[in-house]
Amino acid sequence: MFRSLLLKIVTVSLLSTIGALAAINQLTQISGFGTNPTNVRMYLYRPPNLVANPALIVAMHYCTGTAQAYFTGTQYANRADTYKNFIVLYPHAPDSGGCWDVHTNATFTHNAGGDSLGIASAVRYAIQTYGVDPARVFATGTSSGAMMTNVLAGAYPDLFAAASAFAGVPYACFAGAGMWSNACAGGTLTKTAQQWGDLVRSGYPGYTGPRPRIQIFHGTADTTLSYRNHAEGIKQWTNVFGYSETAAQTQQNSPVSGWTRSIYGPNFQSISAANTPHNIAVQENDVLQWFGLITGPNNPVATTSVPPIVSTTSSSAPVVTPTLPPPTNCASKFAQCGGSGWGGATCCVSGSSCVVMNNWYSQCQ
Numbered sequence: 548m549f550r551s552l553l554l555k556i557v558t559v560s561l562l563s564t565i566g567a568l569a570a571i572n573q574l575t576q577i578s579g580f581g582t583n584p585t586n587v588r589m590y591l592y593r594p595p596n597l598v599a600n601p602a603l604i605v606a607m608h609y610c611t612g613t614a615q616a617y618f619t620g621t622q623y624a625n626r627a628d629t630y631k632n633f634i635v636l637y638p639h640a641p642d643s644g645g646c647w648d649v650h651t652n653a654t655f656t657h658n659a660g661g662d663s664l665g666i667a668s669a670v671r672y673a674i675q676t677y678g679v680d681p682a683r684v685f686a687t688g689t690s691s692g693a694m695m696t697n698v699l700a701g702a703y704p705d706l707f708a709a710a711s712a713f714a715g716v717p718y719a720c721f722a723g724a725g726m727w728s729n730a731c732a733g734g735t736l737t738k739t740a741q742q743w744g745d746l747v748r749s750g751y752p753g754y755t756g757p758r759p760r761i762q763i764f765h766g767t768a769d770t771t772l773s774y775r776n777h778a779e780g781i782k783q784w785t786n787v788f789g790y791s792e793t794a795a796q797t798q799q800n801s802p803v804s805g806w807t808r809s810i811y812g813p814n815f816q817s818i819s820a821a822n823t824p825h826n827i828a829v830q831e832n833d834v835l836q837w838f839g840l841i842t843g844p845n846n847p848v849a850t851t852s853v854p855p856i857v858s859t860t861s862s863s864a865p866v867v868t869p870t871l872p873p874p875t876n877c878a879s880k881f882a883q884c885g886g887s888g889w890g891g892a893t894c895c896v897s898g899s900s901c902v903v904m905n906n907w908y909s910q911c912q
């Protein structure tokens with residue numbers, strides 16, 4: 548008993564030490580970043596030797612969490628140190644319980660208020676102040692932070708290029724409740740795909756531009772936010788993107804042994820984490836690939852010298868295939884070598900061969 552408790556304490560403190568020591572620089576609080584009706588606090592991480600026009604990741608904590616806790620408990624900051632191509636904003640919820648406002652109509656609606664507006668203001672400020680590339684702004688979070696990730700994807704589709712949510716609930720699932728919705732959390736709140744999609748579309752009335760690519764992760768043994776929310780989220784985002792609710796492709800043991808990735812189309816995927824409770828491990832490498840910031844099998848955009856796949860202007864429009872000159876060289880190891888719409892090299896440099904990862908991405912391995 549004592550021994551296992553001791554082991555637990557050692558494990559937890561070791562984990563937080565790894566996180567804290569891994570980042571070279573410290574978090575800095577920023578203020579005066581624009582309209583912030585609920586007083587969301589905002590913390591910035593900038594790695595040494597940052598590239599010009601970096602990408603931006605907004606990383607959001609769980610209930611009772613803090614910006615500092617998500618900074619030390621995830622690996623985004625030390626990955627920023629390594630790759631130097633993005634900065635991280637860690638918003639800090641103003642609520643005394645440390646949860647995000649994911650229930651008011653203001654937070655669900657573009658520029659209408661709530662915690663989401665404070666975060667959107669900080670993103671706009673970062674674009675103006677730190678030279679952030681406006682085409683590469685991303686949102687991610689865990690639990691309440693994953694709910695806010697869904698909210699931002701719905702209310703601010705113009706600001707975010709992609710999103711990744713760990714153990715959250717669909718956009719507007721907590722609507723009308725207080726800070727906590729037993730119906731949504733318990734998985735008894737269900738809607739049709741059309742209803743869920745309509746809610747997202749009402750987040751920014753009249754908006755017709757591209758929407759952020761989104762991936763949602765959820766543990767099948769989650770007793771805090773029922774796994775049924777995963778199915779509701781699949782209904783919601785497949786409706787928004789006009790995809791079938793039946794996955795076009797599934798990948799076993801991806802990105803973790805025992806987990807299953809379902810791919811519905813280039814803009815939406817869900818990852819079911821077998822036997823995993825609410826406390827799901829953040830998959831930073833997979834997220835950074837999804838955001839197109841590092842190479843890997845889940846990076847949906849070209850990462851070599853060819854231009855990225857042109858995004859469509861509406862969810863129902865056909866995918867525009869870029870026309871590229873024929874390749875002159877074979878792709879290098881870990882570079883893309885095929886996939887739907889791919890116009891680059893389909894051969895690999897010697898020592899590696901082209902492996903099909905999914906319909907949209909093949910890689911030299």
Ligand SMILES: *[C@@H]1O[C@H](CO)[C@@H](O)[C@H](O)[C@H]1NC(C)=O
Pocket residue numbers: 652655656719722746749750
């Ligand atoms: C917020 O209110 C507007 C106007 O009543 C409504 O159209 C919209 O669906 C509401 N949003 C949510 C998420 O309930």
